[in-house]
Amino acid sequence: MTQENISADPAVSDSLAGINPHFVFDFQAYDDLEDGQRWSTWLSVEPLSRGPEPRPDWVVTSQGAIDTELGILKTGKEADAFLIVRADPLYPEQEALMVAKRYRDTDHRTFHRAASYTEGRSVKRSRDERALKKNSTFGREVAKAEWANAEWNALVRCWNLGLPVPYPVQIDGTEILMEWIAVDDGNGELETAPRLAQTRPERHVLEMWWDGLVEALATMVQAGLVHGDLSPYNILAQQDRLVIIDLPQIIDLVGNPLGFDFLLRDITNVAKWFQARGLEVDEQEVYADLMAHAF
Template structure:
């Protein structure tokens, strides 16, 4: 048994019908814990998608084609948004990460703006699990419509780690990103406006233009006065998030997009509730420290843990 490596099926020459060499099949097995599925189960899943007649017949024929199985993936996950007129085309792949791939789409008639970002999470089996457990602590499980799951049998399935339970945790992880974006957008924090959530995908406002996605802050050169303003704004945002029951918990110059003097904080699936998470203050301090470290390159000196502590006292005590 092994897992198909995450990137394989987005490669042009990948074909799940062709068995990989034995050496490949055993690679990566050591040290991997549960949540393994047989190759066959994973291959079956891809083929089920590949042969889905509804998906094949759909009118949705995006400009961006991508690799062979990526096309199947795009049709399956984004087809419903096309049908709901939230997107009208897929223009380009912005970035494939460990956990999700982000595409730039043109907005459909029912979505705001001209462009929309589609963040497609990998199905659970293809995901490179990060240390989710730390972030899940103290959180409610959210269902496919973002509602808290209270059903006893479902909660038992999650506790026992059954296949269904793991699937629910996966959905909850995405739902959590969407719920966080909604809450923070409503609170005036500069996050991408969330548009929809379904099919392993979060649809949101796109940062950048059709030619070039917004770069992350870490690769932008700011003037000194821009840097000072942005530093102050980000600290204010972290505090507003705290006041609204969220700590980002993976905040850094990689998760802030910067575009023509504006910015958006992104990537919220791991965000935690400061009222219920045991390590909330540590996570807040880590976020603030990373922000302070980034701005130190502009000669902005700060005392991260004192700043975080003061925020905590103002908002939580």
């Protein structure tokens, strides 16, 4: 309620007479939520569960924002990705399209090689570790959360390293909200950037993409990180850059006994795609160069 409202209504004016205007506020009601909507969870998660600062300008932090699910983008081996819009109905300029990645429980996952990727990782609580080993109902919930937390931590770390990954907005349980990597569809509308495997770029674009990808891999290796499952299917092509996605299995290069094997496999997977399109690249040479960055 504003000072003008107080003056216009004598009854209200009498009851609020003498109150400092700084303690009077506007109250605006929001409509009831519809199916597929929820209130923004931004302020309900811990500060460390929110994206790193400085945050991009498009991140919506309004307490009155509503998340609306627009549809499914992708089904994966361990999680499904949905497109959502977070917007405050009273402030139209505060609106952001994001990806909500939701991890499945272990009964509904098709990702069966977890042990190779988690070698060298530790579980903070002994109770959780025992539950994981027993594969109990609680243990399966712990496993689901562990994969979500692993990807969240990987995204935050990679973003802070300046790597081309989606900006991690927040994590809430087993759901990660992150930047939607989009491109113009040619008609003035946005659509999800294509996977590298779906593209047919010209040679100069191939060269630019390869150089950027090798630079990103070098940065990861310098930080002791390996993607672990890199392929043309989890790299998005956004105009002149490639964006690396799907990071839950990220590996400690030294801590995991198979770290160097995974690195060579990552390089080989993407090198073969570029080679098939006429670019002369040598995966063994790249591997040797990256090893020089690692030590």
